[in-house]
Amino acid sequence: MNFTIREGMIKDMANVLELIKELASFEKEPDAVEIDIYDLIKHGFSSKPAFKIFVAEQKTEIVGIVLFYPRFSTWKGKTFHLEDLIVKQEKRGQGIGKALYHKFLEYAHQQKVKRVEWVVLNWNKNAITFYEKTGATILEDWRTVQMNEKALNEYITNKK
Amino acid sequence: MNFTIREGMIKDMANVLELIKELASFEKEPDAVEIDIYDLIKHGFSSKPAFKIFVAEQKTEIVGIVLFYPRFSTWKGKTFHLEDLIVKQEKRGQGIGKALYHKFLEYAHQQKVKRVEWVVLNWNKNAITFYEKTGATILEDWRTVQMNEKALNEYITNKK
Numbered sequence: 287m288n289f290t291i292r293e294g295m296i297k298d299m300a301n302v303l304e305l306i307k308e309l310a311s312f313e314k315e316p317d318a319v320e321i322d323i324y325d326l327i328k329h330g331f332s333s334k335p336a337f338k339i340f341v342a343e344q345k346t347e348i349v350g351i352v353l354f355y356p357r358f359s360t361w362k363g364k365t366f367h368l369e370d371l372i373v374k375q376e377k378r379g380q381g382i383g384k385a386l387y388h389k390f391l392e393y394a395h396q397q398k399v400k401r402v403e404w405v406v407l408n409w410n411k412n413a414i415t416f417y418e419k420t421g422a423t424i425l426e427d428w429r430t431v432q433m434n435e436k437a438l439n440e441y442i443t444n445k446k
Numbered sequence: 447m448n449f450t451i452r453e454g455m456i457k458d459m460a461n462v463l464e465l466i467k468e469l470a471s472f473e474k475e476p477d478a479v480e481i482d483i484y485d486l487i488k489h490g491f492s493s494k495p496a497f498k499i500f501v502a503e504q505k506t507e508i509v510g511i512v513l514f515y516p517r518f519s520t521w522k523g524k525t526f527h528l529e530d531l532i533v534k535q536e537k538r539g540q541g542i543g544k545a546l547y548h549k550f551l552e553y554a555h556q557q558k559v560k561r562v563e564w565v566v567l568n569w570n571k572n573a574i575t576f577y578e579k580t581g582a583t584i585l586e587d588w589r590t591v592q593m594n595e596k597a598l599n600e601y602i603t604n605k606k
Binding site: 306310315318319320321325329334336337353355356357358359360361362363364367369370388391392394395399400401402403404405406407408409414417420421422423424425426427428429430431432433434435437438439440441442445 | 466470475478479480481485489494496497513515516517518519520521522523524527529530548551552554555559560561562563564565566567568569574577580581582583584585586587588589590591592593594595597598599600601602605
């Protein structure tokens with residue numbers, strides 16, 4: 287392993303944002319990233335951080351991240367949600383992603399959370415196979431429902 | 447409307463837990479609820495609360511709840527996750543669920559979150575129709591992945 291994994295710090299956020307944007311471009315949604323570096327710093331490093339992040343560092347370069355935060359299940363209690371696991375495009379195939387995934391699960395285990403969860407695209411068979419091999423379960427009959435800011439504004443305006 | 451909606455308090459947690467258990471029984475998973483009243487108090491009313499809750503009260507009875515918490519999108523920023531919207535079985539059809547849903551969306555709007563989200567069973571057509579009417583979108587190609595406590599323990603043990 288020619289990389290190390292450590293907790294992300296404020297000074298990493300410019301590189302972290304680059305990785306987030308790189309992934310969005312790869313997913314053909316380059317304009318979907320509306321946050322900026324100050325949002326990452328404000329939300330991630332306040333007295334009540336909205337997320338926690340581990341970074342993979344190769345020499346002095348940030349080559350991958352795993353970003354997560356707590357959730358609460360009214361059946362199980364405290365859980366973690368894995369929001370982003372990103373490895374820089376040209377750094378794939380070196381085990382960086384697996385190492386970040388492992389770091390996240392190890393930390394979740396240490397924190398004694400009752401469950402970890404995340405989402406996957408249903409056509410991403412490689413990812414699904416990998417997750418299942420590690421003991422995760424795909425919930426086939428649940429769907430995510432979202433109301434974005436615009437829809438929320440419209441709902442509120444129409445209800446007034 | 448012969449009910450009022452207000453913020454949930456510690457004194458409500460016994461009734462809230464009853465509602466959570468009632469829903470689990472209805473969903474034929476009565477043993478799935480592993481939390482107790484102390485978990486609800488500890489996680490919901492600490493200096494860094496894991497969730498926020500509004501309750502619907504009829505006379506002195508808690509007849510419904512909406513429970514949610516913040517999440518963080520690396521594309522959009524701060525979001526809310528609606529974890530539970532429950533109306534007591536025999537109190538349905540009085541508009542209590544809609545009022546709780548509205549209260550949640552109104553609060554989300556006031557807090558200027560960038561998105562609200564939750565999950566729905568794909569066969570629950572009535573719920574889906576209702577959500578879509580209010581402007582929400584069902585994400586058809588994303589699946590939830592979960593690793594529960596047991597699977598997490600096994601993963602960690604096997605990796606050691």
